[in-house]
Structure formats: C-alpha cells, structure tokens
Amino acid sequence: MILSEQEVLQALMRARVRVSGAAWLIVRDTHAAEDIFQNVAVKALTRELSFERESALLSWAFITARREGIDWLRRHRRETSCLDSEIMELLEHEWQSESVHPEGVRVDALRDCLESMPEESRRLLRLRYFDGQNCEDVARTMGIGLNAIYKRVSRLHESLRLCIEGKLGDAGPDLEIEAP
Amino acid sequence: MNPADQKHERLVRHVDGRLSEAEADQVAASLRYDAEARRFLREMAEQAVMIADLERETQGRRAVMQEHGTLAPARGHLARFPTASRPFATVLAAAASIAILLSVGLLFRKFHHRGEIATITALDGAIQWTGDGGRVVRDLTVGTKLQGGIIEGIEPLSWFELQFADGTTVAITGNSTLTFSDLGQKRLQLKSGTASANVRPQPSGRPMVIQTTSAVLEVIGTQFAIETDTSATRLDVSQGKVRVKRLSDGADLEVPARHRVLAAADHDFSVVPFLASVDTWTSRLPLGPERTLGRWLPPDAGRDAALLAVPFTTRLGWTIFATATGVSAWDDPPVKLGRGTSLRFRGRLAVSSPVYFGVTVRDANGAFAGRFQTIRSAAEFAAGKNFDVTLPLSEFGLDPSLNSMANKLPARPFELNVESVWCHTLTRPGGLELFQTEVIAPVVTSP
Numbered sequence: 001m002i003l004s005e006q007e008v009l010q011a012l013m014r015a016r017v018r019v020s021g022a023a024w025l026i027v028r029d030t031h032a033a034e035d036i037f038q039n040v041a042v043k044a045l046t047r048e049l050s051f052e053r054e055s056a057l058l059s060w061a062f063i064t065a066r067r068e069g070i071d072w073l074r075r076h077r078r079e080t081s082c083l084d085s086e087i088m089e090l091l092e093h094e095w096q097s098e099s100v101h102p103e104g105v106r107v108d109a110l111r112d113c114l115e116s117m118p119e120e121s122r123r124l125l126r127l128r129y130f131d132g133q134n135c136e137d138v139a140r141t142m143g144i145g146l147n148a149i150y151k152r153v154s155r156l157h158e159s160l161r162l163c164i165e166g167k168l169g170d171a172g173p174d175l176e177i178e179a180p
Numbered sequence: 181m182n183p184a185d186q187k188h189e190r191l192v193r194h195v196d197g198r199l200s201e202a203e204a205d206q207v208a209a210s211l212r213y214d215a216e217a218r219r220f221l222r223e224m225a226e227q228a229v230m231i232a233d234l235e236r237e238t239q240g241r242r243a244v245m246q247e248h249g250t251l252a253p254a255r256g257h258l259a260r261f262p263t264a265s266r267p268f269a270t271v272l273a274a275a276a277s278i279a280i281l282l283s284v285g286l287l288f289r290k291f292h293h294r295g296e297i298a299t300i301t302a303l304d305g306a307i308q309w310t311g312d313g314g315r316v317v318r319d320l321t322v323g324t325k326l327q328g329g330i331i332e333g334i335e336p337l338s339w340f341e342l343q344f345a346d347g348t349t350v351a352i353t354g355n356s357t358l359t360f361s362d363l364g365q366k367r368l369q370l371k372s373g374t375a376s377a378n379v380r381p382q383p384s385g386r387p388m389v390i391q392t393t394s395a396v397l398e399v400i401g402t403q404f405a406i407e408t409d410t411s412a413t414r415l416d417v418s419q420g421k422v423r424v425k426r427l428s429d430g431a432d433l434e435v436p437a438r439h440r441v442l443a444a445a446d447h448d449f450s451v452v453p454f455l456a457s458v459d460t461w462t463s464r465l466p467l468g469p470e471r472t473l474g475r476w477l478p479p480d481a482g483r484d485a486a487l488l489a490v491p492f493t494t495r496l497g498w499t500i501f502a503t504a505t506g507v508s509a510w511d512d513p514p515v516k517l518g519r520g521t522s523l524r525f526r527g528r529l530a531v532s533s534p535v536y537f538g539v540t541v542r543d544a545n546g547a548f549a550g551r552f553q554t555i556r557s558a559a560e561f562a563a564g565k566n567f568d569v570t571l572p573l574s575e576f577g578l579d580p581s582l583n584s585m586a587n588k589l590p591a592r593p594f595e596l597n598v599e600s601v602w603c604h605t606l607t608r609p610g611g612l613e614l615f616q617t618e619v620i621a622p623v624v625t626s627p
Contacts, residue, residue, distance in 0.1 A: 017233075021225030028195060030232030087211045091218055110230050129228040130235035135196040150196070154188035157224045 002050045003057060011054045012041050012061060017103055018095040019058075019065050025083060025091070026069030030129050032076075036068040055096065062092040101168050113163035121156055128153065188220050195224065296325035297362040298342040301349065302585050305338035307331060322584075328361035333373070339548055341588075348388070350377045353548045365389065376405040376547040379420075387423075395443035398423040402437075405546025412444035416454070418545040455513035457597065459521065459621040463505045465614075471506035473602070474614070486527070489604060489612035500536075503614045504602035508542070514597040517541065520622025521573040521594075525603055530611025532563045537571055537603045538579065541596035549596050550589040552576040570620065 024033035040061050051057040127138045139146045193199055194207045210217045300322055308318045311329020333356050341351040352358055356373020365386040381401035382388050390397040392408040402420025417435045425432040428445035435441050438454045465485040469476030474487035489501040507515050538553035554575045561567050601617045
C-alpha cells in the first residue's frame, strides 16, 4: 500500500535529525542541513513520488539529501573533506536501521544535558554548530589552543551521548541490525 | 590519551577539514571497518543538528518576544503568548514550517500563469512580493495588482492592505509574512505577525481559509484580527463568526462577534468575550523587558529600571533611536484613548535633543489605525537630566510618514485602542532612556 502524504510527512519528521545529520556530514553547516531536509520533504510531497514502505522513503530521503548537499557545496563553492560515497552509504544504512526515540524526547534529553554543562562548554558548541565557526575560529574566539578545542569537542560529544542515553534509559548503542 | 579518544579527536579534526591527506586516508579506513567510529560520527552529526535546533528555538523565542515589543512603533502586535510545551515546540515548529513550505510550493504551482487576484490599497514602509515562479518584486505601490504569492513586510514600519476582487480586505503590519491565493476559494497563510481582515460574504461551501502554524480559521464573512507566532494564534472577532481549529489536537470551535480565543497547545482553548476597555495604563518596566523595544536596564541602586533607545533605519534612510512599550496584551483589557487623555513620559537624555513622543493605535476591529506623534524641542530636555512630561493627546497628529494614507486613517487617535506608546530621537543618538510611561484618563469635572 502506498504511504499517504500524512504518513510520508510523519516518517520524515521522525527521521529529521538523522537525515539532517547526514546532510550536515556533507555540508558541515547546520542551517544548510536544515534547508536541505526541508527541500527533501518538499520533494517527497510535491513531485508525485510514491513510496510503498517507510524504508523505501528513508532510503530515498538519505540519497536525496546527499545529492542536495553536494549541489549545495557546488553552489556555494565550498570545499570540504567529503566522505566517499561508500562510507556515506554505510552511515546512511546504519541510520536507517536505527530504532530511535521520538525526536522531541531526544531533544529534551539533550537540552537537559546541555543545561547541566558549564557555560563555557555550551558556548563552544554554540559557536561551532550554530554560528558555524570552524575550530580555529572557535579557538581564537575562546582564547584556547586549537588542539584543546579538538579534545574538548570530541569529549563533549561523547559525554553528551552518555548523558542522553542515561536520560533515555539506553544501555548502549541502539542498532537493531548489524552494521554491514 | 586512550585510543578511543584519539580516534574521536581525529574524526572531529576530519569534520573540521584539518587532516593531512595521509590522516584523511586513515580516517576513511577506520570509518569503513570500524562501526564504533561511524557511531561517533553519526552521533556528532545528530548532536550538531539538535544543538542548532535548540539554539534556533531559543533565538526564535527571543525574536518573538522582541518582535512583540521591539518594533512597536510600527508593529504593535504585542500580545504575550504562552510558551508551547517543550516536546511540542520543536516538533510543531518544524512541522509547521514544512507544512507552510509545502503549501507555498503547491500554491506556486497552482497560481503559475494565473491572473492578478488582489490589489494593494494601502502601503507604508518596505514590502516585497514573491510569486510567479519565484520572482521577487520590491517596487510595490498603491494600485499594484498582484497574482497570488507571498507578501512580506520587511521593516518594522511596514503596513499594507490587500483588496481582493470581491472587496475583501486584509491588512498586515510589521514584519509579517502572508501567503495568499484565490482559485475560487481564498486561502491565506500567515506565517508570523499580525493581520486584520474585513471579509465579504464568501461563496457557499468555500469559506476563506487562513492557516497559521497553530490554527486553521474558516471565515464566511466577518471582521477580525489575528496575531500569530510559531506556537500560538490569537483571534479577536469583532463581527460575524469564525470557525477555528487548533492544530495540536484538532479541537475546533466557533468564535462569535466580540469574542476571542487563543489557539496554542499549552493554553486553554475556549472562547472568551472581549474585555471591557479601560482608560488608564502604566508601564511595568521594573518587572522586565517583556513587550518592549529598547535595551532593558534593570533597576540599580539609585536608578529606576529603564529602556535605552536602540537604533533602526526607516525606508527613507532615517535612523531613529527608539524605545517603545506594548500596551495591548491577551491578559489585559484594551486601553482606549479619550479626547482628554494625556500621555506621561518619564526619562532622561544624555544629550539635549528634540524628542518625538507617539502612540500606535488600532480600531475596535483590531485594524491598524495609525501612528500619532508630537515633538518637543531640545530646549525642554537638559543634557544628563531627568525629564517628566505630560502631553495632552489633543497635541498628537498623524505621523507624517503616513500622510499618503491620511484618507484611510483617522485624523486623531481618539476613541481608539492603544497598541504601543513610544518615543525616539532622530538621526543621532541622544542617549534616550525611558523610566515610565502612563496613559492618564481624561479628568472628569463634576457639574
């Protein structure tokens, strides 16, 4: 049975962070990633496409987001150290196989975790991911060495993951299917 | 450093584009064969997106608060909306923005090659229209005929009115965004901001439909005003009836004349009558900057709370340094101006300068009814000294920037409801601070 518009929209909304995240890995700009997700949603509902299963929709959404991301890089003449398509496919496959908590719940958990962090850590993440500064600019803005920024960013992501999982009661990574 | 930390740090550097070719090859190999490395990268990407979402939400709320007070000299829609519940806020905002986006896309497809459906009948400030496959038109004037599309007020002073072929009018103020189409049924989407409408009777079975991010309104023929942001829609019906559906749960109800409703996921959804108007009002700056324009300075030892004027530039290129306070709010009764009303302003100027004092008003139907002002000379304001002026409303005249619309606006602000009160200096900063504003009722003399 063909998914209705409502079902398509609901499925895309459930996968929003994952699809946007995949786009972000291409463009490295969270605002562009959000735009790309919206373009994907518009295409899904306005291009007379039909999907029989959610998995088919998500597979199409990830591929479309990747193409949109590459187009965006061309239009903006940005050069990034892109991951090759084989790796992107692996990541997308894992993203599609994930059983995830509802997005609102995860965002709420992240919000709580961020609130429990020192302001300096929140500022670092804000500069990096909302203001779109690269790590060198973040280091300059915060008056910290570049290597220290790399260390902090990687540790912050890991501690946020543990914090979110703790709040959501996860025992560990939530893959249902083995990674290929 | 343990190997996992090293691996994660290398991935952060990779995303930052700071790896040598050899290091990049190592990362690629690791991502191919190491599920844990891929997990970290996916986690980093998702967190980046969610962190930006949260910051966008925070800034969006801040902007809504500021919009509702900020650009008050022109916009004036300063109702205080309750905040959507947290789980709802992000999802609803995203869903709503997509729904609007999709509808806009569909509308574009639909009105391609169609004729004009509305005419601009009033205009003040900068606006732009986007339609006809994405064409953007900025040189709009009264009398311009438009196909369906998106029309936006792009500065705080923007105000415009559209008239459809059947005589229905829709007026928008401030930084609002309206999508409109009429293919036998009028369909409007107010993404944000304030609109008022006077709707002629619509064809049977084809009511005018107005969609916001939190509600859908069906209108047969009536007068009403709406105000919306990402989480709530306020509707005030002055004539006729409007059917409202709250999108968060599908609940719907009918709002009769002289009643109002607030459609928000976290607010009681029920029809309440208009509140009776009052004739006095006092600002409450010590409580905070809500619904104000200006930089709020908290009370400090020996100093009152104050609003420091902030600059913005008008379409004509003038920079004004303004403070304003919204008066109209969901919880508070409307404040009506009488012939004997006075406005009192207490503040301070760092530099002696002429000061413009004004009020933005709406009529009983919620429609924008003008900005009225009076100017006091620099001689009245000594540098570095506090001032306390009480100005009879009879001294206030229509803001000259609205002169081209004078035939559509009242000559005086009497018997109208206050949207906001404001004051500003022109061209150069005068260090204007405002401590308190009052609307003082007419003095009743006993016979």
